[in-house]
Amino acid sequence: MTRLFNDPAAFADEMIDGFVAANRRHVRAVPGGVVRGTRSEPGSVAVVIGGGSGHYPAFGGLVGPGIAHGAAMGNLFASPSRQQVHSVAAAAEHGGGILLSYGNYAGDVLNFDAAQEQLRAEGFDCRTVLVTDDVSSAPASERSRRRGIAGDFVVFKIAGAAAQAGYTLDATEHVARVANDRTRSFGVAFSGCTLPGAAAPLFTVPEGRMALGLGIHGEPGVGEVAVPTADELAALFVDTLLGELPDGVGTASGQRAAVVLNGLGSVKYEELFVVYRRIAQLLEAAGVEIVDPEVGEFCTSFDMAGASLTLLWLDDELEALWCAPADTPAFRKGAIDAGEQLDDAELAAPVAAMVIPPASPVSRAAAVTASRALETLSQTVDAHVDELGRIDAVAGDGDHGIGMQRGAHAAIIAARKALDAGAGAGTLLDLAGDAWADRAGGTSGALWGLALQAMGARLGDEEAPVGTAVSAGVDAALAGITRYGKAQLGDKTMVDALVPFAETLRSELGGGAGLARAWTAAARAATDAAAATADIPARLGRARTHGDASLGTVDAGAHSFALIATAIGALLLETEDR
Secondary structure, X not given: OOOOOOOHHHHHHHHHHHXXXXXXXXXXXXXXXXXXXXXXXXXXXXEEEEEEEOOOOOOHHHEOOOOEOEXXXXXXXXXXXXXXXXXXXXXXXXXXXXXXXXXXXXXHHHHHHHHHHHHHHOOOXXXXXXXXXXXXXXXXXXXXXOOOOOHHXXXXXXXXXXXXXXXXXXXXXXXXXXXXXXXXXXXXXXXXXXXXXXXXXXXXXXXXXXXXXXXXXXXXXXXXXXXXXXXXXXXXXXXXXXXXXXXXXXXXHOXXXXXXXXXXXXXXXXXXXXXXXXXXXXXXXXXXXXXXXXXXXXXXXOOEEEEEEEEEEOOHHHHHHHOOOEEOOOOEEOOOOOOOEOOHHHHOOOOOXXXXXXXXXXXXXXXXXXXXXXXXXXXXXXXXXXXXXXXXXXXXXXXXXXXXXXXXXXXXXXXXXXXXXXXXXXXXXXXXXXXXXXXXXXXXXXXXXXXXXXXXXXXXXXXXXXXXXXXXXXXXXXXXXXXXHOOOOOOOOOHHHHHHHHHHHHHHHHOOOOHHHHHHHHHHHHHHHHHXXXXXOOOOOHHHHHHHHXXXXXXXXXXXHHHHHHXXXXXXXXXXXX
């Protein structure tokens, strides 16, 4: 369990502050994460990595010469937002283009892709290499759907060494892709992890049992066996990874491999060394030449008790990059020129002033109602935050409640500032949506931020928000969510509640109902649809690999949307009756 924390909601921010204070030689803080504290060669490629916090040394601990130039650091087990990724990448870039690399999770893909679009629109040459090393998360025929676990470290090391050696962006991207294609990982766990302030772990493993194929966000494993001996675990690791060799790799020919035995948080180094002793014996017996092995913690899962084995099958180029020196807070190899220290002032970005366009009196009045709706939304999330986390933990990572809470609180702060500055309804919702996405991160953060901004764009700052305009805003939000989130009806996501909500709202308004009555009817449809998601296996996101485990439990995103829609409906009825 996690014992040392203040406010759980502030844990990630305080952790980053302490990390930077302890590693001033290596890193500097920028909005959204950290960048190198030393100068990089002008014109060289910037490797920017990232993901949720809770995986140290991934991701900030790997920033420094020889690996990454910057790390976007989201909240615990939540992907960094688009704004965070953009901020870190823009601060890390120094003329040679940007390579983004991260584990293949829905929220990370959504937010990093959005940041890449923004960076490209601003004139930066930006590429992406997803890490897909986890053999347990999808079959070999669907490698593009696999998630990234400890193989993140391997791919980051290769990309960073290439950039350090002066590779072009094309060449750095190419060799990072080759590294990912030749990397395989498999993990196990003996117990779940517990987030700060949580009363229980995200999942549990029965006493005397070991979970197979876990993810690094507390996702349950795909099977269980009795806890093995150290030698038996080594054999399981080796047999599993030798059972799926990349194209062109054959152990009989004396193939070389980089080997990483990774502890997931609570397994001691001494235990790892006992396991590695047998791994080395088994690989050598299979004809594998081990090159510069690493045993320790490289990508953890908070306090999870578990371990994973990663193999990177080497060629001459990959071996040279794997063995190249590096100097980061958490990983050092050989000797490397760290370079000249940066001053904090060089990284300080100008703070943009809040711009509030003119708004009509009716729109400013509507902004008051919109702000009240956000207050109601936040109160609803606060009342159900633990419930939403429990639902999400059944087949996901359990952070839906706290992520919604962070986003809603940020949206309220932004809305109050906009209201005080005389904003209309459209501008207020736009600013609230941007703040929500930035603070919450993750998939739900990005999608709720997008929804609020889509609604704001349709309402604008001039006209009164009549029912048809609100319905058009809901339709725009739905279109944006399905376009960016890729979810459709039946995937067990928020979309399963949002589609019937939008359809019912449109139908009720078309039949002559007022906005409050139409919204309330739509909320009932969303509630019924959310309840029906209990009968659907998950098809998207982190829960996808454990879809059947979610049968019998409603989708957290659909359920939270229905709760919020119902609460706002009550507010609209109350306002209408005054």
